[in-house]
Amino acid sequence: MTFGVRLERVRAGYGQGDVLHDVSLDVAAGESLALLGANGAGKTTLARLLIGLVRPSAGRVTVGDWDVSGRRPDELARRVGYVFQHADHQLFARTVRDDVAFGPRCLGLPGDGVAAALEELGLSRVAGAHPYDLPAPARKLVTLAGVLAMGAGVLVLDEPTAGFDHESRELVVAALRRRIESGVTAVVVSHDLAFVAEAAERIVVMREGAIATDRRARDMLRDEDALHALGLGPPPAAALGLRLALSGSPVRIAECVAALRGARWTAPAV
Amino acid sequence: MIGYAAGRSPLHRAHPYTPLAAASAVLLLAFAVSTPGAVGVVVLAAVALALLGDATGAIVRPMLVLVLPTWALLLVLHGILGGDPHLVLGPVTLSEPGVRRALVLGGRVTAIVIAFLTALATVSPPRLVEAMTARGVPFGRIFLLVSSLTLVPRMRARAVQILDAQQSRGLRIGGSAAARVRALVPLVLPLVLGALAEVEEQVLALDARGAASGARRTALDPPRDTLGERLVRMALIMAVLMAYAAKFMGRGA
Amino acid sequence: MKPIVRLVDAAFAYPACEAPALADLSLDVRRGEVTAVTGPVGAGASTLLLVAAGFAPRLTGGTLTGTREILAARPGIVFATPWTQLTGLSRTVADEVAFGPASHGRPPAAVRAAARRAMDQLGVAHLAARDPATLSGGELQSVVVASALALEPDLLVLDDPAAELDPAGADALYALLGALAVTGVAVLVATQDLERAARIAQRAILLEAGRVVADGPAAATLTGTDAALIARAAGCPAPLPLDVDALVERLAR
Structure with a gap:
């Protein structure tokens, strides 16, 4: 099942005043959205609304036909898979495999997604290892696998690639793309624009608890002025596309490589 | 909640050693006395400490959580299972020495819990660090x-x-x-x-x-210790010593 | 000048692990240079930092074989998780940053001056009066780096120091590391952020499964940047350009 996500005039916060002011946002089923913005702009608050860890003080949040305000996080977990920024708050099983199986077991799912999720993220080799014996980025991959194995229709990922090497990032991108193609909705909070370029079709920029920009990712990632205003620059593939006026307006690495194929190279200047 | 709660009470402003000394004195005094009346006085002293530290709001919940089960257990154990003579209070019959024992033990626990929750609520950990650092x-x-x-x-x-x-x-x-x-x-x-x-x-x-x-660590901002507070801490030590002296002399007599 | 850290045929194994985390390790870390360490997740970059800074096996346990010479008088190290590096004992960010110099028993004025300088370098002077427990991840990471700089280190070792920072903050931090090296500090940084590392590093060490697979000028070693990957896939011959500017220059018009 796939679900869209909708926020209607939502206010939300943590007690002392609202962090989000009157936010409305519609994410269609199968769409992939990246949330950008400075620290404290409200990205994580928005993400936490979707799993019911923050409750709206006004307005309505829906996931498909469910109003989140009537449901506990463990109920929402059937539709929303949330990957936290820091992995160490949830790992507890003796092996990576058992930990990845925990979510599906809580939801009463058969667990046939566990081996697939491990394989997808390159964790099959360490499936029998203790999660705490793995380095921090690998532990984060384990939490991601745990959420993928739950088979939710909406994925919410908070900084999923921080500290990852190129290969791990590729694995996450590929896993995410496969799901988006099958209709899963993705909401990604990330500072990593190269990852955003690979994974998202739409970019929403938050500023001071409100939506400041809502654009196609391809347009935003090629708009140097708009990015500079946020203290950002185009990711390398998009920057090359702009500098060389490459055909097809590439923003992803593969697109850029395709546009450069057949180029002639010179020896480096000494 | 158990832990520091910011405030401006005399205990918050005192040198960190003073509330800790007061709580320790309550602990020692609670064990120096053994009649329900005297334990009651120690409980009152602990309550006074909490009031002085403006800490009653912060400590009441953890205090009840820690103390109420203790009281229930003590009253059941000693009140019901204790020896003669028995008191008849409506439908319940309670052992009189058992109730006295329960009052003494429960009072001690109550006084100690109140005093230490107050000390925790009023001693800022960073100030305690500075105070201890300054003392080497x-x-x-x-x-x-x-x-x-x-x-x-x-x-x-x-x-x-x-x-x-x-x-x-x-x-x-x-x-x-x-x-x-x-x-x-x-x-x-x-x-x-x-x-x-x-x-x-x-x-x-x-x-x-x-x-x-x-x-030897440099103390950057050691809390001020006044003569008055030193005298208070000396007085607390004297009170504890006198209470134990009275206890053992009373037993010897 | 002699390298500040020298490892010759070194190997290190964590306690209760048969397989060594690092093996056949020979490398120098030099003053006035930024040395980047990178490699796949789990290749041993974090362990290499612990060994180079003298923390392994002294505090981690395990066994180190081979030769290790550390000439650093004041090593500073920043670990990957900023929230475990707070002392938990400080009331303010200023006190937290001052912890290192205060530990060495320097006079209060010198401690405060070192802390102020370090906070200025990281752009966190405006946070000086804040409670460290209330900082955001990015603020915390900057404060933790400032806390290491307050030691005025001659060897600065950092493990993925920008993971919590936003892009502007990460740019500023890497620029600062480059500037520190210019003043003579030896900087050893483990990172996956090859774009930023390539901007400042003179040398890079590439690890795989606990062994050095490349050690040389950054321009020849950090060939995993997005620009380099694009260039290689598009048929560019070595040496690969590491950033967009270099790639554009290499294209024949």
């Missing part, structure tokens, strides 16, 4: 003491994050008693494992910043 206490000892004082608030913050994470993985909190017990493992294990991993990293981090350098 080795860092290892300061760290052990202060990190145990701040243990509850730190664990609490971590527990909230774990609860969020596991609920998001579909863990149901609540429901039947069996379900609650099953939910404990995924909540408690990350708390313990995470705390252990964190301690390892923190040891490295503290060492990296010279905590084990062996030099």
Whole structure:
């Protein structure tokens, strides 16, 4: 099942005043959205609304036909898979495999997604290892696998690639793309624009608890002025596309490589 | 909640050693006396301390959580199972020496809990660090003491994050008693494992910043200690000594 | 000048692990240079930092074989998780940053001056009066780096120091590391952020499964940047350009 996500005039916060002011946002089923913005702009608050860890003080949040305000996080977990920024708050099983199986077991799912999720993220080799014996980025991959194995229709990922090497990032991108193609909705909070370029079709920029920009990712990632205003620059593939006026307006690495194929190279200047 | 609660009461402003000395005095006095009346006086002293520290609001809940079960247990154990003579209070019959015993033990526990929760609520851990540093206490000892004082608030913050994470993985909190017990493992294990991993990293981090350098640490902003407060602490020590002197002389007579 | 850290045929194994985390390790870390360490997740970059800074096996346990010479008088190290590096004993960010120099028993004025300088370098002077427990991840990471800089280190070792920072903050931090090296500090940084590392590093060490697979000028070693990957896939011959500017220059018009 796939679900869209909708926020209607939502206010939300943590007690002392609202962090989000009157936010409305519609994410269609199968769409992939990246949330950008400075620290404290409200990205994580928005993400936490979707799993019911923050409750709206006004307005309505829906996931498909469910109003989140009537449901506990463990109920929402059937539709929303949330990957936290820091992995160490949830790992507890003796092996990576058992930990990845925990979510599906809580939801009463058969667990046939566990081996697939491990394989997808390159964790099959360490499936029998203790999660705490793995380095921090690998532990984060384990939490991601745990959420993928739950088979939710909406994925919410908070900084999923921080500290990852190129290969791990590729694995996450590929896993995410496969799901988006099958209709899963993705909401990604990330500072990593190269990852955003690979994974998202739409970019929403938050500023001071409100939506400041809502654009196609391809347009935003090629708009140097708009990015500079946020203290950002185009990711390398998009920057090359702009500098060389490459055909097809590439923003992803593969697109850029395709546009450069057949180029002639010179020896480096000494 | 158990731990420091910011405020401007005389205890908050006092040198950190003073509230700690007062709480220790309550502890020692509670064991120096053994009649319900005298224990009652110690409880009143503890309550006075809490009022002086403007801490009643902060400590009432943890106090009740710790003390009420103790009272219930003591009254059942001693009141019902104690020896003759028995008092008849409506439908219940209670052992009179048992009730006296329960009053003494329960009073002691109550006084000690109130006094130490007050000290925890009014002694700012960073000020205590500065005070101990200024007195030349080795860092290892300061760290052990202060990190145990701040243990509850730190664990609490971590527990909230774990609860969020596991609920998001579909863990149901609540429901039947069996379900609650099953939910404990995924909540408690990350708390313990995470705390252990964190301690390892923190040891490295503290060492990296010279905590084990062996030099005498510089106290940057040591809390002021006044003659008046020193006199108060001396008076507390004298009171404790006199109470124990009276106790043992009374026994000898 | 002699390298500040020299490893010759070194190997290191964690306690209770048969397989060594690092093996056949020979490398120099030099003053006035930024040396980047990178490699796949789990290749041993973090362990290499612990060995180079003298923390392993002294605090981690395990066994180190081969030759290790560390000439650093004041090593500073920043670990990957900023929240485990707070002392938990400080009331303000200023006190937290001052912890290192205070540990070494320097006079209060010198301690405060070192802390102020370090906070200025990281752009966190405006946070000086804040309670460290209330900082955001990015603020915390900057404060932790400032805390290491307050030691005025001659060897600065950092493990993925920008993971919590936003892009502007990460740019500023890497620029600062480059500037520190210019003043003569030896900087050793483990990172996956090859774009930023390529901007400042003179040397880079590439690890795989605990062994050095490349050690040389950054321009020849950090060939995993997005620009380099694009250039290679598009048929560019070695040496690969590491950033967009270099790639554009290499294209024949």
